[in-house]
Amino acid sequence: MSKQSEHGGAFFAAIGDDFSTLERSSKVISADVLDAWFDPSPKVIKKVREYLSFALKTSPPTHCEGLIRIISKQREIPQENIVVGSGSSSLIFSFFPHILNKGDKVMILDPMYSEYPHILEDVIGATVYRHVLNKKFDFAIDCDLLVKDITKIHPTVMVLVNPNNPTGQYLGKEDVLELAKTFSDVIFVVDEAYIDYVERDKSVEREVVKHPNLVVIKSMSKVYGLSGVRLAYLTAPVSIIEKISQFIPPWPVSLVAQIAGVEALKDKEYYTQKYAETKVLREAMIQDLLIPSLRIFDSVANFFLVNLTGTGLSARNIVEELREQNIYLRNCDSISKQFHDDFIRIAVKDKTSNKIITSALKALL
Numbered sequence: 001m002s003k004q005s006e007h008g009g010a011f012f013a014a015i016g017d018d019f020s021t022l023e024r025s026s027k028v029i030s031a032d033v034l035d036a037w038f039d040p041s042p043k044v045i046k047k048v049r050e051y052l053s054f055a056l057k058t059s060p061p062t063h064c065e066g067l068i069r070i071i072s073k074q075r076e077i078p079q080e081n082i083v084v085g086s087g088s089s090s091l092i093f094s095f096f097p098h099i100l101n102k103g104d105k106v107m108i109l110d111p112m113y114s115e116y117p118h119i120l121e122d123v124i125g126a127t128v129y130r131h132v133l134n135k136k137f138d139f140a141i142d143c144d145l146l147v148k149d150i151t152k153i154h155p156t157v158m159v160l161v162n163p164n165n166p167t168g169q170y171l172g173k174e175d176v177l178e179l180a181k182t183f184s185d186v187i188f189v190v191d192e193a194y195i196d197y198v199e200r201d202k203s204v205e206r207e208v209v210k211h212p213n214l215v216v217i218k219s220m221s222k223v224y225g226l227s228g229v230r231l232a233y234l235t236a237p238v239s240i241i242e243k244i245s246q247f248i249p250p251w252p253v254s255l256v257a258q259i260a261g262v263e264a265l266k267d268k269e270y271y272t273q274k275y276a277e278t279k280v281l282r283e284a285m286i287q288d289l290l291i292p293s294l295r296i297f298d299s300v301a302n303f304f305l306v307n308l309t310g311t312g313l314s315a316r317n318i319v320e321e322l323r324e325q326n327i328y329l330r331n332c333d334s335i336s337k338q339f340h341d342d343f344i345r346i347a348v349k350d351k352t353s354n355k356i357i358t359s360a361l362k363a364l365l
Ligand SMILES: Cc1ncc(COP(=O)(O)O)c(C=O)c1O
Pocket: 034, 086, 087, 088, 089, 090, 113, 161, 165, 191, 193, 218, 219, 220, 221, 222, 227, 230, 231, 232
């Protein structure tokens, strides 16, 4: 059996993963995963609460027909260009094995969300090329350099995470589309798990209608506060949707998740407000951590990357010390070989938790 990719989520050790002590959850700061700091829309909570018993015991619409209709309406994407799954992790595993073969060339970014190198290299056996993003340039994508690399390697698939995790860097919508246009025989897979945190609408999810080589994977975990129910959608040209939809099983999404997703998608006003608040919280947190020895990478999302070189402390030290206080941060070592016990990633939480994180960090430094 191939190994599994490493993720955050160590905080469940403090809460208890058999859920017998869930009351501890209010005392643990889970900033090692990038879940939304805010609750799902009150409309989600109301509907799920009201129909919880029904939702738990009833078979959901088999192929999520209503949910797909609402995604189509709210996000302005034709229904035939959408498939849904229980989290983008599930969609990633339904998608790549059906468009790639062992040995196919794939290009990814480095650093980048580690599930991609895992499925591509360890599971499928693709030949993975890394477009290395440079710390000197804040890990931002330089399109000219990327174009050079794609031209040289000519991969079957190029994967972008935009905004990128763990760097928080964002590549403009026009640049993404220009890349897809320039390399029309390369499939561009764009993971937009954090896109709604970017100010103004930057998604390329509906552009799949015009670009036959564009696929967008959109988690509903991080921007709708729905990580626990597992929900995501993927948009792609019809030819690709037809190829992968036969591998999506019936009832791929629980009824609770379908109901929650529909209500969330309809409450744009609530979430827009929360994205604006996230920006304020992130900026305040970064401001609070402005210490000469600490290098913080600016971010457009609900997390940011911190370089510890110069503090005399290692990522392992900090992560372990803070765990003693029930504060969980992510040591980035497993994400990229560029990281050598010197980078941590911090999720933006609510104001009180952020203060606890920054105070504890400052006390250590
Ligand atoms: C870029 C990116 N894509 C996908 C995921 C997984 O999302 P989901 O909860 O939809 O499986 C994550 C989780 O951290 C992520 O950072």
